[in-house]
Amino acid sequence: MKAELIKKQVITGKDTLYVFRCPEIAEKALPGQFVEVKLSAEFFLRRPVSIFDCDGSETISLLVRSVGKGTEYMLSLAEGEVLDILGPLGQGFSLPAEPGKCLLVGGGIGLAPLYYLAKCLKKQGNDVQLFFSPRRDAQLLDAIDNDQFPAVIAENRKDIADRLPQSIEGMQYVFSCGPEGLLEQTALECIKKDIFCQVSMERRMGCGIDLCKGCVVAVYTENGLEYKKACCDGPVFDAKEVAFHEKP
Amino acid sequence: MKNLETKLGRAVFRNPLFGCSGCVGHAYELAPYTDLSQYGGLSLKTVTYLPRVGNPADRICEVTAGCISSVGLPNKGPDDYFANVVPKALNVLDPDQAIVSVAGDCVEEYVELCERVQDLFGNRIAAIELNAACPNASHGIGYFSRDAKAASELIHAAKSSVDLPILYKFNTNFENYLEVGKAVSDAGVDAIFTTSTPMGIKIDIKTKKPVLGNTIGPACGPAVLPFGMLRIWNLYKEVEVPLIASGGAASWRDVIEYMLAGASAVGIGSAHFATPDIVPGILADLKEYMEREKLDSLTGLIGAAHR
Numbered sequence: 047m048k049a050e051l052i053k054k055q056v057i058t059g060k061d062t063l064y065v066f067r068c069p070e071i072a073e074k075a076l077p078g079q080f081v082e083v084k085l086s087a088e089f090f091l092r093r094p095v096s097i098f099d100c101d102g103s104e105t106i107s108l109l110v111r112s113v114g115k116g117t118e119y120m121l122s123l124a125e126g127e128v129l130d131i132l133g134p135l136g137q138g139f140s141l142p143a144e145p146g147k148c149l150l151v152g153g154g155i156g157l158a159p160l161y162y163l164a165k166c167l168k169k170q171g172n173d174v175q176l177f178f179s180p181r182r183d184a185q186l187l188d189a190i191d192n193d194q195f196p197a198v199i200a201e202n203r204k205d206i207a208d209r210l211p212q213s214i215e216g217m218q219y220v221f222s223c224g225p226e227g228l229l230e231q232t233a234l235e236c237i238k239k240d241i242f243c244q245v246s247m248e249r250r251m252g253c254g255i256d257l258c259k260g261c262v263v264a265v266y267t268e269n270g271l272e273y274k275k276a277c278c279d280g281p282v283f284d285a286k287e288v289a290f291h292e293k294p
Numbered sequence: 295m296k297n298l299e300t301k302l303g304r305a306v307f308r309n310p311l312f313g314c315s316g317c318v319g320h321a322y323e324l325a326p327y328t329d330l331s332q333y334g335g336l337s338l339k340t341v342t343y344l345p346r347v348g349n350p351a352d353r354i355c356e357v358t359a360g361c362i363s364s365v366g367l368p369n370k371g372p373d374d375y376f377a378n379v380v381p382k383a384l385n386v387l388d389p390d391q392a393i394v395s396v397a398g399d400c401v402e403e404y405v406e407l408c409e410r411v412q413d414l415f416g417n418r419i420a421a422i423e424l425n426a427a428c429p430n431a432s433h434g435i436g437y438f439s440r441d442a443k444a445a446s447e448l449i450h451a452a453k454s455s456v457d458l459p460i461l462y463k464f465n466t467n468f469e470n471y472l473e474v475g476k477a478v479s480d481a482g483v484d485a486i487f488t489t490s491t492p493m494g495i496k497i498d499i500k501t502k503k504p505v506l507g508n509t510i511g512p513a514c515g516p517a518v519l520p521f522g523m524l525r526i527w528n529l530y531k532e533v534e535v536p537l538i539a540s541g542g543a544a545s546w547r548d549v550i551e552y553m554l555a556g557a558s559a560v561g562i563g564s565a566h567f568a569t570p571d572i573v574p575g576i577l578a579d580l581k582e583y584m585e586r587e588k589l590d591s592l593t594g595l596i597g598a599a600h601r
Contacts, residue, residue: 084568090515091356092568116356132327132570250505252354252363253567256323258316259339259365260354273347273368278323294347 047071049131051123052105058185061155062121063098064108071133075100077163078138078221078246078282081108082254084130085119093117094251094277096159096223097134098189106133109189111155135254139163139221139244139282145171146218150195151210151232152176153224154183159246160223161190168194177213179206179228203227211235218242226290233285243285249276264289296584297591298577300334300559302536303484305421305459307334307559308390310592311549311573311580314489314540314563315340315395315423315463316365317514320379325386327570332577333391334559337463337487338383340395340425343403345371350507355496360515360542361564362494364508367397367428372407376414389418393461397425399432401448405455412456422458424448427465427489440468442477449481459484461538466490466525472532479533486533487561490522490541514564518542523555530556530597544572546579553592554599 049068057063071081075097082092093116099107112118123129139159142148148167150160157178167174178187179200187197198213200206206228214220214235222232223246236243252258254277262273263280265287271294274280298309315337318324330336348368354361369375384392394415396407408422426438426445438445445462452460462483464475467490478486491512496505504510522541529537539552540561549560565572584592 089356090360090564090568091354250352250355252361252564253570255327255570257319257570258354258363258564258567259319259348259368260352260363262348262351262353264350293350 047131047133049106049129051125051127051129054123054125057109057189058183061109061111061186061189063189064110064120064123065105066108066129066131067105068131069104071131072100072102072104072106075106075134075162076138077141077166078159079134079136080159080254080281081106081131081133082135082251083108084132085116089116089119091252092132092254094254096246097162098158099162099165109155109158109161109186132254136277136281137279139246141166141170142172142219142242146173147216148172148174148219148221149213149217150174150176151220151222151224151228152178153228154180155186156222156224156228156246157186157190158223160221163221164190164195172219175213177210179224206231214239214241220244222246229288230290233288233290236285244282245285245288246281247276247283247288248281251277253277264293270294296581298334298580302461302538302558303459305484306390307420309334309577310553310559311577312487312538312559312561313337313566313573314561315393315425317563317566321383321392322386324566324570329571329574330386330391331388332574335391335393335420336387337393337395337423338380339369340367340397340428341369341372341375341379341407342367342428343372343398343407345369352505352507355505357494357496357513357517359517360513361567362496362506362511362513363564364506364511366508372410376410380415384415384418390420392419393421393423394419395423395425395463397428399430401444401451404448405451408452408456408458412458416458420459421461421484422452422456423461423463423487424452425463427463436465436468439465439474440470442470442474445474446477446481449478449483453482461485461487463487463489466529467492471525472528475529475533479535483535485536485538485558486529487538488522488525488529488540490525491518492521514542516542516544519548523551526552526555526557527599530600546576546583549576549580550583550595553595554597556597556600558596
C-alpha cells in the first residue's frame with residue numbers, strides 16, 4: 047500500500063515518530079500489529095515496525111529507534127514522501143472481555159506497540175497504568191499523552207526486579223513489550239500470581255507474511271515444544287506459551 | 295500472438311517464471327498478496343521423509359545486496375503435509391502450476407515420497423521436485439548435488455517409480471557440479487532447477503556473535519546473480535535437458551539474461567520477501583519486451599549468448 051509521510055517528529059536523540067497517511071492500514075489496524083516498510087532499493091528486506099498509534103481511518107504512526115542502516119535511512123525521509131508499506135500484519139493484543147485493571151510493561155523502544163493498546167484499553171473503560179524502564183529512555187514517554195497513563199519508571203534491571211512485582215499486584219491484565227529479559231520477568235510474575243499476560247516478541251523477519259518461515263519463537267504446546275512464527279502466530283503471544291530458554 | 299508456453303521435458307508450463315521452493319511458502323500464504331495465475335510454476339516448501347523442527351532463531355538476516363538464511367526445512371512430515379498442506383495449496387494453484395518438492399536421506403525415502411505424491415495428487419500437479427540441495431543426515435549437506443552416481447541413481451529410481459515429470463533441485467556450489475549436472479541429464483530428468491546460493495555468514499558487531507542460529511546460511515539476492523549466471527552458462531554447454539535458473543533474479547532483465555545464458559525458465563526466490571507481488575510485474579515486463587523486440591516467443595533466446 048502507498049503511505050505518505052505527513053509528519054516526522056524527533057522524540058529523543060535516537061527515536062523518531064513518523065506519521066503516515068494510509069487509510070487501508072489505518073482502517074484495519076489493531077493494537078500490537080505491525081507493518082513492513084519498504085525503504086529504498088539499497089535495502090533488500092522490508093523493515094518490520096510496530097504500529098505506535100492509529101486514528102482508525104486515515105493515519106498510522108510508527109515510533110522508530112535508529113539502530114541500524116535501515117532505521118538510519120528512515121531519518122532521511124522527508125514529509126510528503128510516499129513509501130510502500132504492507133499491513134497491518136500479525137496477531138495483536140487481546141482486549142479484555144470485561145474492563146479491569148491493566149498494566150502495560152514497556153522496556154525502551156518496546157513502548158512502541160503499547161501506546162495504541164493503552165488508548166484502546168482506555169476507550170473500553172479499563173484502568174490503565176504503565177511500568178516503564180529504563181529511566182535513561184524516559185524521554186520516550188514524550189511521544190505519548192502521559193497525563194492519561196500514570197507511569198512508574200524503573201531505573202534499571204535491578205530496580206525492575208524490586209518494583210515490578212508490586213506494580214503487577216492487583217492487576218487483572220498485563221501486556222508487555224521490550225527486551226526478552228523484561229518480558230520473561232513480567233511473564234513469570236504474572237504466572238505466579240495467575241494474572242492474564244501477553245508479551246510481544248521481537249524477531250528478525252524476512253518477509254512478515256509467512257513466506258520465509260524465518261521469525262520463529264519457541265512455544266509450549268500440547269504436543270510439546272514447537273516453533274511458531276512471530277509474523278503470523280504473533281508477534282503477541284500468551285506469556286504462558288513462550289519458552290524463553292528452550293528450543294524444540 | 296505471444297506464446298510464453300514453456301516446455302520442460304514432459305511438463306508444459308504456462309510461462310517461464312517460477313516461484314522457488316522456500317521463498318513462496320506453500321502458495322496459500324502468498325495468495326493474498328499477488329495473482330498466482332501469473333506464475334508458470336510454483337514449488338511448494340519441501341516436505342522431508344521425517345518431520346523437522348527447523349533451525350533456531352535467527353533464521354534470516356539482511357546483508358549487502360541480499361540476505362542470508364538458514365531455515366532448516368521445517369515441516370511436520372509427510373502425513374500432515376499430504377493431508378493438510380498440499381490440498382490447501384491446490385486450492386490456489388492450477389494443476390499445470392503446482393510442483394511438490396520432496397527430500398529424503400536416501401534414494402528409498404525420496405522414492406516413497408514420490409509414490410505418495412503421485413498416488414494422492416498425480417493428476418492435480420505439474421511435476422515433482424527432488425530437493426537435492428538440502429541437508430542430508432547420513433552424508434552431509436547437498437549429498438545428492440555433489441555425488442554424480444548417487445544423483446543418477448536417484449533420478450533412475452524416481453523415474454521408474456512415478457510417471458510425473460521430475461525436476462532436480464540442484465545445488466551448484468560444488469566443484470564437480472558439471473559432472474553431476476551431466477549425470478542427472480543423462481539419467482533423463484525432465485529439467486534441472488539450479489540453486490546457486492553460496493554459503494555466507496553475518497556477524498553482529500554489537501553482540502560479537504554470528505546472527506544466524508545455524509551460524510552460516512546460503513546467501514540470496516542480487517549479490518549472487520552473476521555467480522548463478524555463470525553456472526547456467528556452463529551447465530548449458532554440458533547438459534541436454536532444460537535448465538530452470540535461480541539465484542538473484544528480480545526483474546525482466548535478469549530473466550532475459552538467464553535465458554541468454556541458457557535457462558529455459560527462471561525461478562524467482564527471495565525477491566518475494568520484500569515484493570510479494572513481483573512475478574505479475576515481471577511477466578508484464580516480459581510481454582512488453584517481446585512487443586518491443588517483435589518476438590512471438592522467448593525460446594529463441596535460450597542459450598543465444600553462446601551462438
